[in-house]
Amino acid sequence: MRWVNHIAQSAAVAAVFNPVALPAAVLGSTAPDWLEWFGRWRGRRIEHRRVTHYLVFWLVLAVFGHFVWDFKGYIFWFAVGGSIHWIQDALTITGAPVGWWSRRRTTLLGGRFRTGSSGEYMVTCFVVMVCALVVWQTRTPDSLFSPFFPDWKARYEAGLVDASEWKAKRFDWF
Numbered sequence: 306m307r308w309v310n311h312i313a314q315s316a317a318v319a320a321v322f323n324p325v326a327l328p329a330a331v332l333g334s335t336a337p338d339w340l341e342w343f344g345r346w347r348g349r350r351i352e353h354r355r356v357t358h359y360l361v362f363w364l365v366l367a368v369f370g371h372f373v374w375d376f377k378g379y380i381f382w383f384a385v386g387g388s389i390h391w392i393q394d395a396l397t398i399t400g401a402p403v404g405w406w407s408r409r410r411t412t413l414l415g416g417r418f419r420t421g422s423s424g425e426y427m428v429t430c431f432v433v434m435v436c437a438l439v440v441w442q443t444r445t446p447d448s449l450f451s452p453f454f455p456d457w458k459a460r461y462e463a464g465l466v467d468a469s470e471w472k473a474k475r476f477d478w479f
Contacts, residue, residue: 306393306420308335310429314393315386317436321443326382333386337394354394354401354410361404363387396428 315334319327340357351357363384370380394401396418400410418424461471 306397306418306425308338310425311335311386311390311393313429314432315389317433318385318389319382321436321439323378323382326378329379329382330386330389333383334390336383336387337390354399356405358391358394358401359404360388360391360401360411363391393428397425 311334312331315330316327319330337354337357341351341353367381367384367388369375370378370382370384375381391401392413395411395413396416397420398412398416398418400412400416402408402410418428455474457466457471457475460466461468466474
């Protein structure tokens with residue numbers, strides 16, 4: 306799958322469970338690919354969808370981050386992003402490896418999607434829309450926490466900002 310789809314799906318899942326961890330999930334969603342580049346830069350030949358794409362690695366990292374040691378949940382969400390990357394790659398024709406013990410790659414749903422195809426984008430749209438619906442339905446005005454999309458109108462009505470700041474920033478997303 307393409308990076309834009311890895312990023313969109315990981316960000317959507319992180320937004321449902323922990324919006325603060327969204328940057329870590331996005332970084333983890335692209336990590337299997339940029340770790341290959343890092344290995345090449347260090348002078349090692351790393352095949353695409355091999356060592357950096359092992360599902361076992363990402364699951365062990367998630368368990369370590371969740372149960373052993375983690376700094377504000379960032380290691381866990383980084384690993385969740387990598388796991389989501391594996392799931393997306395497993396939906397493609399070439400599949401993704403589960404672990405080092407086999408050269409065989411696993412495909413999900415019969416590996417029906419080609420990288421860059423319209424089916425890939427339809428899956429991404431579906432996942433993002435479902436996650437957006439969950440966020441919209443589960444968040445109440447009292448518990449609405451969205452660190453990357455501040456509600457300037459609510460801040461103005463609460464007296465936290467003045468009218469000129471609200472008018473200047475009411476269309477800002479970040």
